[in-house]
Amino acid sequence: MSTTETKIYKAIVRWALFASLAVGLLARCASQAAPRGGPRDTLPPKVVAMTPAFGTTNFKDKRIYIEFDEYVQLKDQQKEFYTSPFMVKKPSVALRGRGIQIDLKEDLDSNRTYALNFGQSVADNNEGNPYTGLRYVFSTGDRIDSMLMSGYTVDAQRGDTVGNVFILFYEAASDSVAKYLTPEYDSVVYKLRPYSVGRSFPNGIFIAENLRPIDYRIYALEDNNGNQTYEPGADRIAFLDSTCNPLTQPGFEMWYDTTRRYMQADPQVQMRMFKEEAARRQTLTGSSRPLGNKVLLTFSSPHPQIEELSFEGIDSTAVVTEYMASKRDSMVLWFKADVDELPDTLKGRLIYRKHDSVGVLRPDTQQLRLAWRSAVKKDKKKDEDENAAPEPNPFQVKVAGGKSINPEKNIVFEFAYPLVRIDSASIRLEHIEGEDKAVPVDVTFRQDTLAIRKWTLRAPWVADEKYRLTIPAGAFENTSGQSNDTLRSEFTIESPDKFATLVLNVQGETPESEYIVQVVSPEGRLIKEQAHVRTGTTTLRYVDVGTVKIRIIRDDNRNGRWDTGSLLERRQPERVEFFVDDAGSEEIVTKENWELVFDVDMQRIFAPVTMEKMMEKIERDDLIRLREIAKKRAENAKNKGEHHHSSGMSGMSGMGGMGAIGGMMR
Template sequence: MKFLTYTLAIFFVSCLLLTSCAKRGYITGGLADTLPPVVLKCIPENFSTNFDAKEIKITFDEYIKLNKINQNLIISPPFDTQPEIIPAGSATKTVTIKLLDSLKANTTYSFNFGQSIADNNEGNVLTDFKYIFSTGSYIDSLKVQGSIKESYNFKKDNFISVMLYDATTFNDSTVYKEKPIYITNTLDSLTTFSIENVKEGSYYLVAMKDRNNNNKFEAKTEKIGFYATPIQLPNDSLRELVLFKEEKLPNAVKPSMVSQNKWLVPFEGDYKNLKIEALANNEPIDIRFSKIQEKDSLHIFVPKVAYDSIQFNFKNGDYEKSYVNKSRKLKEIDSLSISFNKSGGIDFTDKIELLTTTPVSTFDKTKMNLIDKDSVQIPFNIINDELNLKMFIDFEKLENQRYSFEMLPGAIIDFYNKSNDSLSTSFQTEAYTKYGNLTISLGNTSQFPLIIELLDEKGKIIIFKSIEENIPIEFPYLKPNKYFVRIIVDENKNGKFDTGNYLKKIQPEKVYLFEKPIDVRANWEVNETLVIPN
C-alpha cells in the first residue's frame, strides 16, 4: 500500500513538472537575411577581352528580381538598339542579356546595374554591380570624375546623364543628333559622377537631364551642363558641371479668336522684349497684349472694329513671324472688371494688388483715396503692370493700423475707354512684435553687384534686394518662418538671373545656394553671416 501511494505521488509531481515546462512558443525562422545576392559566375567571364559573344549570362546564389532595370541599367558606350534583358519581371537565379546591336572594335563596354538587382525575399540590393568586357586585347581603365551643381534651384534633379564625346569629331550639333561614346548616370541620389573604363584621348564633357532617355539634348524640355574646353585623358582633375535650363526661344503659334475683341496665342520665350503689330484689312490698328498666368500663352486685345481679316506680326530680336487670320462673329465677353487679390490682414512688405480683366490705358490718382483709421490721408505710389494685367498700390505701413482704399468712378480707364465703378477695400496691420528682423552680412566676396533673394520653405521668393558693395542687407518685418538665401552674381547688371545657352557657349550666372535654414521668430533680431565659397 505504501509503495502504491509513493508511486502515485511521483506520477502527479512529474505531471506538474511537465505542465510547467510546456510553455507556448513561436517559430522565429532565424535571423533576417541582410546580405545582397552574390554573383556565382558569368558567361563569358566578367572582364573578358576579345569579346565576340551575342549573349551574356549572370548567375546568382539565390533568386533575384530586377527593379526598374530600364532606369537603373547604364550601358557605356550606349547601343543604338537596347539589349534584351531576360527575365524582365519574374524571379530568377540567372539573368540573360541578349545583345541586339553590333559591337565596336577595340572598345571597352560597361554594364552598370545600379540599384536594380535585389534578392527576391528581403529586397537586399546588390549595389552598382558591373559587367565589363572589351572587344580588344585589354580593358580600358581611365576615368573622368566630378560633380553636378544646380544652377538656380534648391531642389536637385536626379538621374542626370553625364556623357563624353570624341573631341576630334565633336561640333555644336553633336549633342542634338548623336549619342555619346561614354556615359554614366547619377541615379536617384548622387551629385557626383564617375565615367569609368575610358580609353586615352580628348573628349568633350556634357551633362543633361535626359527626360526621354534617348541620349540626345532637347532644349525645350531638358537641362544641360557643359565643360567649355575638351579634356585630355589621362588626367585626374575633378570637373564641376552646372546644370541649367535654357530660356525658350521665341515661338508664336497661329492665333485663335476667343471673343470679338480678344485672341489667344500660344507663345514660348521672352515676353518682355516681344513686340506685336496688327493690321486689320491691311491697315495698322492699336492693340494690347498680356501674359496668361502660369501658361505659355498670351492674349491679344484688339479694337472693337469690323474687319474681314487681321494680320499679326511678332518680333523678338532676330525672331519674326506673321499670321493672317479670318475674322468671325463672336460675342463680346471681355469688359473691364477690377478685383483685389486679398483683403483683411496685410504685411509690412505687401502691396495692394488690383487685378484687371482688360489692359489699363490711364489712371487718375486724384480719384483714388487711401486713409488710415484716423481718416488721415496716406501717400501712395501706383505701378501698372500691363503685361500681367495687374496694378500695385505701394505705401508705408505702420503697426496696429487700419487702412481703407477707395476708387471713385473714372479712376481707371481701360483700352476700350471703359471706366471702373466705385470700389473699396480695407486692410489691417499687426504689431511689429509679431514679426522678426533679419540682417545678413556677407563674408569672402568681391563680386558685385549681387542679388540677395530670401525664400520660404516652399521655394517662393518672399523678397529680394540688390547691392553694389559689401554692406549689411536688412530684411525687416518678416513673418515668423524658416528662410533660405540665394545669392546671384548679376554679371550683366540687369537685375535678374540669366541662364546659360549651350550653342552660344554661355554659362549661367553664378549662384550661391545656402541650404541651411535661417529661423526667424516673432520679436527676434537675427544676424546671419554668409560666407561665399571660393
C-alpha cells in the same frame, strides 16, 4: 596628393572593387527556401556565373548570360539599363532560367572597353529585392580601361541635388571633338557619341568607371525622354569649362552607404545642371478668340518680329497689347469695345518674320479669321421688366491684401481686363488717428511694367496704424466699357515687430559686382528678393518668422534676374550659392522683432569650388535629410499612440483668409 600617390591610391580602390566582385562571382551558394514563419527575405540575388567571364578581353561574342542563385525579375528595364558607351541599337535583355540573357544588336568598336549597367532593374522574383549596381564589363581590345572619376550633379539655380543623370566623357584630343568644339560654339553632344558613360546616384554623386588616363571633355545629361539624346528645353545639361584627366585629379575616398544601399564617394568635380531655351524656328503656332473682345496669338520662339497686325474695321488705337511673359512668345489683344459691338468673325492680317526651310527669317503674311459667339443671349423681356433684379456688375478685380497690409508689398490690384481710364484723383486714402479724426494721405497708383493688368497702390505707410481706403464708383473703366462699384475698406499696417530683419554687410568681389539676394524657405520657396545688391549694407525687413536660407545669385550681366546657360555658346549659367554662417549652417532661425546681422563676403562665397567645399555642402544636406527623417518617424510614432476623432470636424472650415481688401471681386 602627388600624381604618383594618386595612381597608387586609385589602383588600390580599383583592386578592392574588383576583389569584392570576384568574391561574389565565386560564391556559388545553393538556393535555400526560408523556413515557414521565418523572417522576410531582404537580400538581393547573388551572381553565381557570367558567360563570357566578367572582364573578358578581345571580346567577340554576341550573347552574354548572367546566372543568379535564384529566379529573378526585370523591373523598369528601359529606365534603368544603359550601356557605356551608348549603343545605337540597345541590347535586348530577357529572362532565361535563373538568369538574364543579353543579346548585342550591333558591331562593336575595336579596342574599346564596354560596360552594361543594369541599375536596379534586376531583382529577386519573390520579394523584389533589387541588385543595385550590377555591371558587366568587357573589352574588344587586349585590356580593360580601369581609371575612376567622381563628381556631384546639382541644379544650377536652386542648388538642389539632381540624381540619375548621365555623365558623358568625350576624348578631348580626338579630331571629331576638335571639329565640333570651339571657344564660341559647342555641338559635341549633338554630333558625337560619348567615349564612356557614367550615371549619378539619386543623391547626385557619381562614380564613373572604366576610363582611360587621358584628357576628357565632360558633360552631364538629364535624359527625361529616355532616348539618350539631348533635347534643349526638355532636358537639363551641364558641362565643364576645361578638360579633366582621371590620372591627375585629386584622390578621393569611396564607401558603401548602408542607408541608401549604393556606393558613395568624395566628389572631384561639380556639374551644374541647367535647362536652356530650345532653339526653335519662328512660326505662328496658334490664334484664338477665347472672349469676344480678346484674341490670343502664340509663337514658337521668343520675341517675334511683327511688321503689321491689323483688323478690318478696327482702329489700331482701339487695341491694347499684353504680353503674357518676358519672352513675348504669346500675346493677348484686347479690343476697346463692348462685345456686342464687335463682329462675330474678326478678320485680320499678320505680317511677321518666319523662318524658312533653311532657317532664314523672311516676312510671312498670315490671314486671321477669328470667330466667337456668346453662349448667353439677353432676355429682352426681362430687361424691360422694371421689377426684375438688377444683374451683378461684371467688372472684376482681385486685390492682394487683407485686414493687415505689408507696407513693402503695398496693395496690388489685378484687373480682369486692361484699364483704359483711371480717375486716380478720386481714390481717397485716410490715416485713422482717432474715432473722429481721419487725415488724408497722398497715394500713387502705378501700372506694372510687365503685367499691364496689375496696378499697385503705394503710400507712406506707418506701422501699426489704421487706414481707410475709398474708391468711388466709376474710378476704373476697362476695355469692355465696364466700370467698378464703390469700394470701402479699413485695414492696419503690419508692424515689423512681428517679423525678423536681416542686415547684410556685403563685401562684393569688385566695386562693380552686383548680386541678387533671396530669402527662401528650407524647401526653396522664395520669400523675399533684393536685386542689384552691391558692396555696402542691405537690409531685408518683414522676413517671415521661422527657418530660412539666404540664396545669392552672382548677377554677371546686372539685369536683376538669374540667367540660364547655353551649351551651343558654351556659356555657363549664373552661379548661385547659399550663405553659410560661422557655425557652418545654411539655415537661419528667425524670431519676432529680431534683427540678425551677417557679414557677407562674396569673395569667399563665390570662391572656386573644391572637393572640401562640395563635401561640406553634402554633409549639411545629409544632416537636414536625417533630421527630417527622424522628425517624421517621431510624428508617426506619436500618431500611432493617439486616438483620432474626426467625426463632426470635416464641416468646420472657416471663411478666414479673405480680408476686407483681399478677395474683393467687384
